[in-house]
Amino acid sequence: MSEFSRRLPVYLLLDVSGSMAGDPIEAVKHGVRALISELRGDPQALETAYLSVITFNSSARQVSPLTELMLFREPQITAGGATALGAALRLLTDCIKTEVRKSTETQKGDWKPLVFLLTDGAPTDDWREAAAELKATKPANIIACAAGSCADTTVLKEITESVLLMNNLSAGDLAQFFAWVSSSVKMSSKSLDSKPGANIELPPPPQGFVIVP
Numbered sequence: 001m002s003e004f005s006r007r008l009p010v011y012l013l014l015d016v017s018g019s020m021a022g023d024p025i026e027a028v029k030h031g032v033r034a035l036i037s038e039l040r041g042d043p044q045a046l047e048t049a050y051l052s053v054i055t056f057n058s059s060a061r062q063v064s065p066l067t068e069l070m071l072f073r074e075p076q077i078t079a080g081g082a083t084a085l086g087a088a089l090r091l092l093t094d095c096i097k098t099e100v101r102k103s104t105e106t107q108k109g110d111w112k113p114l115v116f117l118l119t120d121g122a123p124t125d126d127w128r129e130a131a132a133e134l135k136a137t138k139p140a141n142i143i144a145c146a147a148g149s150c151a152d153t154t155v156l157k158e159i160t161e162s163v164l165l166m167n168n169l170s171a172g173d174l175a176q177f178f179a180w181v182s183s184s185v186k187m188s189s190k191s192l193d194s195k196p197g198a199n200i201e202l203p204p205p206p207q208g209f210v211i212v213p
Contacts, residue, residue: 005047005048006048006108006109006110006111006192007048007050007066007068007101007110007111008045008048008049008050008110008111008113008114008185008188008189008192009050009052009096009099009100009110009111009113009114009140010049010050010051010052010113010114010115010116010185011051011052011053011054011066011095011096011113011114011115011140012032012051012053012054012115012116012118012181013054013056013088013089013092013115013116013117013118013119014028014053014054014055014056014077014118015055015056015057015083015085015118015119015120015121015147016028016055016056016057016077016078016079016080016081017056017057017058017079017080017081017082017083017120017121018057018079018080018081018082019079019083019120019121019150020079020120020169021079021080022079023170023171024120024147024169024171024174025077025078025079026171027170027171027174027175028077028118028174028178029074029077030175031174031175031177031178031179031181032053032074032075032077032178033074034175034179034182035178035181035182036051036069036072036074038179038182039051039069039182039185039186040069040070042186042189044186044189044190045069045185045186045189046069046070047189048111048189048192049069049185049189050066050067050068050069051064051066051067051069051072052064052065052066052067052095052099053075053077054088054091054092054095055075055077055088056083056084056085056087056088056091057079057080057081057082057084058081058082058084058124059081059087060084060087060088060090060091062091062095063075063076063077065095065099066095066099066100082124082125083119083121083122083123083124083125084123084124084125085119085123085124085125085127085155086123086125086126086127086128086129086130086131087125088117089127089130089131089134089159090130092134092140093130093133093134093139096113096139096140097139100113100139111192112139112140112141112200113139113140113141114140114141114143114184114185114188114200115140115141115142115143116143116144116145116181116184117142117143117144117145117156117159117160118144118145118147118177119144119145119146119147119151119156120146120147120148120150120151120169121150121151121152122150122151122152122155123152123155127155127158128158131155131158131159132158134159134160135158135159135160141162141200142159142160142162143160143162143163143164143184143202144156144159144160144162144163144164145163145164145165145166145177145209146163146164146166146212147166147169147173147174147177148166148167148168148169149167151165151166153165153212156212157212162202163211163212164177164205164209164210164211164212165209165210165211165212166208166209167208167209167210173206173208173209176207176208176209177206177209179206180203180205180206183203184202184203187201187203188200188201188202
């Protein structure tokens, strides 16, 4: 892997609060595993995509720094605690600033990062300032998924225009979400060279998912 190759940074922001305990968190772990397997089988994604995982409950932490797919190790994920979405957004901003390479006069930087945010509840900390900064500066293409009936789509619309609603927090729906993330990353990695600078293209959402207007 050339150190000068342009990378497609992909960040997963995963809600691991107490309401995700049990089957949902197991489905998330399985989804991350399937996502890695799927992307490793795609030559273009394997060459360009780098993955990071940020989890948040009562606090936020980057459990996997931005790593190329072949070296990526599945993180240990457990559920419990509150929903510190604001802390997760601030950490995301910091990670993008430190990990994503900027363009210089002699070298092009990384592609604009892709961020997939999955949450099943309302934030329990102060999130507005971090959300406003992300929406104003647009350091990444952010896609948010409100998982289940308790998720607050109005909060997510303050962060990004691209919000999906998953009606049920079932293992099947979560599996569909991660499969869709995989398809989105593969589609993005294929379109980078053919349409640099163009708006991101995403596949249609999974059946049963609703795009929040």
